[in-house]
Amino acid sequence: MNRFTDQHLTEALKQGDATAFKELVETFRDMVYNTALGIIQHEADAEDVAQEVFVQVYQSIGTFRGEAKLSTWLYRIAVTKALDHVKKQHRKKRWAVVYSLFGEQQETVAAAADFHHPGVLLDNKERAAVLFKALEQLPDRQKAVFVLHKLEGLPAKEIGEVMQMSQATIEGLLHRARNNLRKLLEKYYRNEQE
Amino acid sequence: MKKKDKQQEIEAIMRSLDGAGRASAGDFFFTRLQTRLQQKSSSAWERATGWIARPAVAITGLLLILLLNSIIVVRQVEKLADGTDQASLQAFAEEYRLEVPTFYDNTDKTE
Incomplete structure (x- = not known):
């Protein structure tokens, strides 16, 4: 996607154009999903994170100044969200271990x-x-x-x-x-x- | 495994992602995304009314209101009871001239 299309798409998105948003999702969904999947290594969670990426894009397109390419911005959000998700999972696992020490019933943390x-x-x-x-x-x-x-x-x-x-x-x-x-x-x- | 073989295997593992294709998101990705967006974009008012309508919140709120009302009613009744007693006693005493005459009342009359 070249810069002109990027700019055109960004403008349309800022105006709340639903077709432009669909085009953005269809163009970049696999890119975002593949990035999240590589970091999270879990298909359902990666899809969840990919959707969150597009939700954030939808909500904060107004703040996008177009200094970077749209794909760069999307990669940045995807990486941040995927890493956050992994951290959250690790935190959950640690707490599950702590709870298990006190004998409290928690979801069993199966080895990945x-x-x-x-x-x-x-x-x-x-x-x-x-x-x-x-x-x-x-x-x-x-x-x-x-x-x-x-x-x-x-x-x-x-x-x-x-x-x-x-x-x-x-x-x-x-x-x-x-x-x-x-x-x-x-x-x-x-x-x-x- | 010999050291040389092991090194070769490690290098093969390091190259194992070469030429990997992009993983594809599910078929109904956009539909699911739209649903998620609709859920997220429900207005603050809708969320607030939704929260208030939750049984635990609604019942607690109702009980709080009833408790406050009861406290106010009890206080008002106490205040009214005190006030009317005093006033009615005074009125009764004045009506039947039951006030206790003081020394000053007598001197006023003689002068």
Whole structure:
């Protein structure tokens, strides 16, 4: 989508044009969903977060000044909301552990099953599941940068615009993410052998 | 697993997302989104009336109003009872000249 269409769409959205909103959703829904899915690793939750992203866009389009591309803005909201969701889930799990210590009945926190991304080639399914397991353990920013780069194919410059960081910072984060993933995978294989 | 094989496997895992396609959101994504938007955009007034109409809130509110009314009524009755007693006694005493004459009342008359 080029800048003119972006501008046109933004103007129409600001005027409350329902057709423009539908067009926006149809154009970007898979992009937003795929980003959320990469970070959350749960299909239903990712769809929920993707919808929340569009709700926020609908409610706050008036504040969008058009300095960045619409897609950049959407990526930014999606990443923030997906990371918030993961944090919330972790908090829930921690409280569930605390409650279980006091013997209070809580929903049982089942160990997360392997996540299989629907877009991954069949030959790579098992390996990708191992990679996603390791990805879960990365710090937020490294996780977001890795997902945007690997699953959405964004170059460092564009990721920088999404994350509001310099290209060099993004490259550094990507480098650290790869190193940390390798270390986690080595640890995984060491534990497998024991 | 040999060290070399392990390293190769790790590299293969690192490349496992290469060429992955985009995951697609469900078929009725927009319909569900519209429903969510309608729920969210219900006006503040609708939300307030909805909250008030909840049985727990409505009953508590009603009980509070009744309690306040009872307190006010009891206080008013007490105040009225005190006031009427005094007034009626005074009126009765004046009617039948039952006031207790004082020393000053007598001196006024003699002068």
